[in-house]
Amino acid sequence: MAPLVHACPWCYIGKARFEKGLAAFAHREKVEVVHRSFELDPGRAKGDTAPVVDMLARKYGRSLEEARAMEERVAANARAEGLGYRTEGRDHGNTFDIHRLLHLARERGRQNELLDLAYRANFAEERSVFDAEVLVRLAVEAGLEEAEVRAVLADEDAYAEAVRSDEREAAELGANGVPFFVLDRRYGVSGGQPAEVFTRALEQAWEGRVLQPVGGEAEVCDTDGSCAV
Numbered sequence: 348m349a350p351l352v353h354a355c356p357w358c359y360i361g362k363a364r365f366e367k368g369l370a371a372f373a374h375r376e377k378v379e380v381v382h383r384s385f386e387l388d389p390g391r392a393k394g395d396t397a398p399v400v401d402m403l404a405r406k407y408g409r410s411l412e413e414a415r416a417m418e419e420r421v422a423a424n425a426r427a428e429g430l431g432y433r434t435e436g437r438d439h440g441n442t443f444d445i446h447r448l449l450h451l452a453r454e455r456g457r458q459n460e461l462l463d464l465a466y467r468a469n470f471a472e473e474r475s476v477f478d479a480e481v482l483v484r485l486a487v488e489a490g491l492e493e494a495e496v497r498a499v500l501a502d503e504d505a506y507a508e509a510v511r512s513d514e515r516e517a518a519e520l521g522a523n524g525v526p527f528f529v530l531d532r533r534y535g536v537s538g539g540q541p542a543e544v545f546t547r548a549l550e551q552a553w554e555g556r557v558l559q560p561v562g563g564e565a566e567v568c569d570t571d572g573s574c575a576v
Contacts, residue, residue, distance in 0.1 A: 354387050354442055355568035356421045356432070359466045361526035361539035363428040368545025374553055381453070382462055384446040384513035385525050387568050388439070396440035396477050424539075431471025440477040446513075447506040448486055451499050461489035525568055 369375050404414040418434040425432035445465055452461040464485045468474040474481050479500055486496040499505040520529055528536040528545070530552035536545060 354439055354469070355525055356425065356470065357539040357568055358526045359430065359470050360421075360425050360428055361528075362462075362466070363430055364539060364542045365526075365528060365545045367428075367542035369549065371542065371546045372549040372553075374549075378549070380459070382449065382458060383517065384449070384510040385517050385522065385527075386442055386446070386510075386514065387525075388441065389443070389514075391441045393441045393443065394477075396438040396475070399437045399439050400435065402439045425470065431467065433471060433473075436473065437469065438475050438477055442476075443507075443510065444479070444482060444500060445476055446510045447499060448482060448491075448496065450506040450509040451495065452486065452489060452491060455491055457490045461486055461491070464489050 369378060369380070372378070400411060400414045400418060403409065403417055404411050407414070407417075409417070415434060422432040422434050449458055449461055449465075452458040465476050465482075468481065468485055469476045474485075476482060476485070482500065483493060483496050487493050517527070520527075520535070522529075522537075524537065526537075526539055528548070530536070530548055534548055534552040536548045
């Protein structure tokens with residue numbers, strides 16, 4: 348299980364690193380990956396967006412130049428994994444609708460496809476995932492039916508409890524920041540660790556060892572919207 352957040356760059360990077368680690372795992376065909384919801388800024392009003400650089404400067408008490416340098420550091424990590432990353436023109440906002448659609452996508456067997464498209468739109472392209480029409484287009488591109496997608500977005504209760512349930516489970520598992528990976532509900536990996544750390548964790552989980560945090564310090568985003576950058 349890997350909690351996902353579209354506003355968290357380390358989730359974007361961590362997913363790529365996890366997938367590389369999984370590719371090196373001998374029993375990878377036995378692994379089922381399920382992405383769970385985790386909101387960085389759950390109290391933020393729907394439609395309330397702000398430029399990421401401005402948000403970073405305000406939150407950390409930095410100048411705009413320093414905030415841009417922070418983004419450049421994250422971008423370097425993303426690009427090292429072969430990922431696109433824009434340091435300007437991205438927004439920060441409420442992600443609840445995206446999470447609801449990802450639960451629909453999971454039911455239809457298209458969760459990973461939608462997740463990858465949403466990450467790419469948010470971090471690498473000129474498409475805001477906080478725009479409902481953009482979400483519809485991404486969901487259709489991922490293989491979902493447009494009418495069903497629009498019906499979910501129009502009904503604020505659709506999959507809302509599924510999102511909240513994921514968030515409660517994350518709290519119970521001790522995940523107060525993301526990315527956070529749970530292997531077989533017994534083994535935890537926190538942060539955007541290197542690929543080899545994920546491979547080792549998978550091997551240890553396969554061997555049935557006792558739950559222990561794996562790896563050293565790694566970048567995470569937490570529930571007040573802060574990201575280690």
